Amino acid sequence: MKNIYQDILVGIFLLALFGNITIFISSMKISSEIHTFEQQTFTLKQDNIQLEKEMADSESFAHTKEYKEKWGFQSATKPIYVGELQYALNKK
Amino acid sequence: MTKLRLLLMGFLAVFALIIVRLFFIQVLFPDAQQDYLSTRKLIPQRGRLFDRNGQPLVMNQLLYRLFFEPKLIKDAEKTTYSLAKLLDLEEASISSKINPSKNWVAVTTGVTKKQKDAITKLNLSGIGFDDMWNRYYPDASLAAHLSGFVGKNDEGTDVGRSGVEGFYDKDLSGLPGLIRSDIDLQGKPIFLGTQERIDAEDGRDLYLTIDKSVQKIVKDKLVLGMQKYEAKEGCAIIADPNTLEILALSCLPDYDPTTYYDFSNSAFRDTAISDLYEPGSTFKPIVMAAGIEKGVIKPDTKFNEDGPVKIGEYTIQTWNNQYEGNITLTRALEKSSNVGMVFVGSKIGNDSLYNAIQTFGFGSSTGIDLEGEVPGYLKKKNDWYPIDYATATFGQGIVVTPIQMLRAFAAVINGGKLMRPYVVKELHGAEIQKVDPQFIRRVISEKTSDEMKKMLLSTIENGETKYLKPSGYQIGGKTGTAQIALQGHYDATKTIASFIGFSPIKHPQFIGLVVLKEPKSSQWGSETAAPVFFEIAKELIVYYNIAPEQL
Numbered sequence: 001m002k003n004i005y006q007d008i009l010v011g012i013f014l015l016a017l018f019g020n021i022t023i024f025i026s027s028m029k030i031s032s033e034i035h036t037f038e039q040q041t042f043t044l045k046q047d048n049i050q051l052e053k054e055m056a057d058s059e060s061f062a063h064t065k066e067y068k069e070k071w072g073f074q075s076a077t078k079p080i081y082v083g084e085l086q087y088a089l090n091k092k
Numbered sequence: 093m094t095k096l097r098l099l100l101m102g103f104l105a106v107f108a109l110i111i112v113r114l115f116f117i118q119v120l121f122p123d124a125q126q127d128y129l130s131t132r133k134l135i136p137q138r139g140r141l142f143d144r145n146g147q148p149l150v151m152n153q154l155l156y157r158l159f160f161e162p163k164l165i166k167d168a169e170k171t172t173y174s175l176a177k178l179l180d181l182e183e184a185s186i187s188s189k190i191n192p193s194k195n196w197v198a199v200t201t202g203v204t205k206k207q208k209d210a211i212t213k214l215n216l217s218g219i220g221f222d223d224m225w226n227r228y229y230p231d232a233s234l235a236a237h238l239s240g241f242v243g244k245n246d247e248g249t250d251v252g253r254s255g256v257e258g259f260y261d262k263d264l265s266g267l268p269g270l271i272r273s274d275i276d277l278q279g280k281p282i283f284l285g286t287q288e289r290i291d292a293e294d295g296r297d298l299y300l301t302i303d304k305s306v307q308k309i310v311k312d313k314l315v316l317g318m319q320k321y322e323a324k325e326g327c328a329i330i331a332d333p334n335t336l337e338i339l340a341l342s343c344l345p346d347y348d349p350t351t352y353y354d355f356s357n358s359a360f361r362d363t364a365i366s367d368l369y370e371p372g373s374t375f376k377p378i379v380m381a382a383g384i385e386k387g388v389i390k391p392d393t394k395f396n397e398d399g400p401v402k403i404g405e406y407t408i409q410t411w412n413n414q415y416e417g418n419i420t421l422t423r424a425l426e427k428s429s430n431v432g433m434v435f436v437g438s439k440i441g442n443d444s445l446y447n448a449i450q451t452f453g454f455g456s457s458t459g460i461d462l463e464g465e466v467p468g469y470l471k472k473k474n475d476w477y478p479i480d481y482a483t484a485t486f487g488q489g490i491v492v493t494p495i496q497m498l499r500a501f502a503a504v505i506n507g508g509k510l511m512r513p514y515v516v517k518e519l520h521g522a523e524i525q526k527v528d529p530q531f532i533r534r535v536i537s538e539k540t541s542d543e544m545k546k547m548l549l550s551t552i553e554n555g556e557t558k559y560l561k562p563s564g565y566q567i568g569g570k571t572g573t574a575q576i577a578l579q580g581h582y583d584a585t586k587t588i589a590s591f592i593g594f595s596p597i598k599h600p601q602f603i604g605l606v607v608l609k610e611p612k613s614s615q616w617g618s619e620t621a622a623p624v625f626f627e628i629a630k631e632l633i634v635y636y637n638i639a640p641e642q643l
Contacts (some may be wrong), residue, residue: 005157031281046154047135050205056148060230061308 129286130275135225137267139295141239141256143304144337144517147643150239150257150349153228154201156221158211158356162192165218175219177201178210204227226350227531235307235615237362238300238341238515240463241349254360255353256515258463263519266295269432301308301337301514306330308610309631310340319345322612323589326399327363327494328628333502333594333603335529336511338460365458365465368491369607372617373428374501374592375487379436380425381504381544382448387538388439391422391547395435397583397632403482408434411573422547426554427570428574430486445481446473452500453510454492460513461532468493488574488582498605500535501592504544505568505600510537549597556592560626564640565633567602569593569625571617576610586610589617595633596641602632 057063141150165171168190175182179200184631189197201224203211208221227242240255252261252267267290273281318326327343343363361367383389387465396418400409410429422433432535434435435447448453455470469491471480492500495513503510512530519525534546547567552561559566572590575582589611594603604625611620632638 024248031276034281046205049152049154052148053151053230054152056151056228056230059147060229061234061304 128274130271130273130281132271132487134269134271134290134292136268136292137277137294138225138227138242138266139260139264139297139521142299142478143296143302143307144300144339145303147301147304148230149235149302149304151228151298153226154205155201155224155226156208156225157201157207158203159220159222160189160197160199161196161220162197163215163218165190165192165215171216171219172315174214174216175199175211178207194599204295208491214272224585231304231308232310232350233346234274234304234311235302236344236346236349237360237364238307238338238462239349241347241352241360243352246546250464253363254463256300256462260516260519263521264298265297267293269293279359288590296519298516299518301332301517302341303337303339306632306637307340307342309635310628311342311344313624313627313631314344315625316340317606317620318608321608321614321620321624323610323620325363325607325609326624327367327607328366328598328604328624328633329494329498330602330604330628331498331502331513332599333472333506334509334511336502336513337497337517337529337631338513338515339602341515362462362464362505362609364494365462366493367607368466368468368493369588369590370574370577371487371489371497371573372588373487373491373588374497374570374572374590374605374617375490375492376425376428376433376485377439377544377548377570378500379433379445379448379485380421381536382445382452383440384543385435385540386440386444387413388441389421389436392420392542394418395424395432397424397429397431399431401431401434401482404477406479406482408482422550423554424569426549426551428486428555434482435487437481441480442481443473443474445484446476447456449484449490451510451533452503452636453532454490454496454500458493458495458499458513460495461516465495466493468496487572494605494607496551497590498603499590501594501605502603503535505541505548505594505603507538508534508541510535545597545600550593552593557622557626560623561631562626562630565595565638565643566597567593567595567626567629568597569622571622573615573617575611576626585615587615587617589615589620591617591621593622593625593629596638598641601631601636601638604628604632 134555137152140148140152143149151273154330168187172183172190173185175181175186181200189199191197202220211219216605238255240253240257243251243253244259250265252258252264257264269288270288272286272288274286275281310330314326317323325344328340329338330340332337341364347359349459384391385641397415398417399415400407408430410427410431415431416423416427419432421432421436440448450588455468457465457467499513510532512532514527514530516527518527545568548570549566552558552567552569557571569592574588575584576586576588578586588607588609590605592603592605594600606621606625608621608624612621623628
């Protein structure tokens, strides 16, 4: 009888030991994954902000001015009907 | 037994080693605990600013600070050469920072992600980067005084200064978060150890009432006007007269909010809300409206402009010392007659005039949501002499801020409603908070307002500025030229030239105020501030697609 109890105890001990090791390893894995995901999230956030900045740049007046000069837009392209009212009133 | 004893001894030795190590960690070098328990502050992203159409005005960007750990640098020559090339810095300035006696040296700030990635690829030893959140202004100083800037407080924390950044600092800052966790030797969190996390709450994004295109128009025209008329300072505000949403506000000289530290404090003063000036003749419509509202005068009331008026020992004359005899008050406003305004003042009465000035909001803050507004200054009633009442009718001897002037004038033309001017339309956080126009009080009736609009239209049609107006479009307004008081006297050569106007007449879509300080080419508002206003108005007529009201 004594031996049976001893075997059961050893079995429980081994099971607990195995469980402990498993939990420890998986916790390390999860920790590592959390760390990786946090880093990826941060990188994504950085990329997102960088893209936002590029979008803002492309919509800026500074950017428009650059293209205005590149394509040769001049004041002649402005609407003239404020000074020449007949155009606004379609009475050419 | 011997084996068992050996095993026991072995265990005891290991335990002893652990205890000794723990003694070192916990007693002799307690700081070492920090290696295992890491506490990190999570920095929230500061709220961004957008214009009324969702166009970005102020964004965030992540830049880096490059630092050296000189003791760990293996190849100083390669490090110096590579960094100088990538960062466009002098080699000498980099090499001087490789000082092996120091543990840490900051090399430069403002390193972009592209530069950082290029440097990281080089695998240089002894260098590192710190994250640095910065504000980014896609259009540089387009709306510097409006947006304000983000500086540092005594603890080195970001803090909004002036403008919207200052006024809405708490909304924009957000709430920092916190991470406390046990970490292993590689810096990775130990899942079974201490794990606490409070997420950061990003700042709220603000959608302004500003229209970026109108802001651009206003600033460009103001810059040109200041150059042309050689003015010392200039300020222009455009608003919706019905709601008093500010559509554009530009005061010059201004500053670049990115490099705010290169400018003196005076550059940060938003003269539109922080500076007082004598409004001169632009104040006349306010007094005229008060008189009509009281029922003591009408636009066609006649008076005899037969010469200068004596008030005690003082003589008040018209700006050109010319007098037209029996004229209506509409004509008096057209020719900006000081004598005519003294007549209006006498009809209103001193007490009522003082009360009217207060009712129109002078002497108290407008409550605009920009940091740095001053309430203006209105002398106590007991301190007013008869000459003060007389000069106040034509805007001298009284000081106002440009925003007060705009608010009062808007009430004259919007049906008589005194509104609170504002620049933030919506706050976007977890939920969207809308800011509604705020009605303060009625100052005149709609009937008086309609009569005033006709008088102000007539002022432009028949006044000195009639040649500036685009034909076919109806614009109402008033010029102003106030001499600057210096040591108790007015200096005739130094003036503040201003113009306040609106369009269209029936249902005004915009109101604008232009103030030029000490223009040199001409001292008159009609020859300096008015042309700037009309240049802006012409662009706004196109932008808002305003139809001509008559031919």
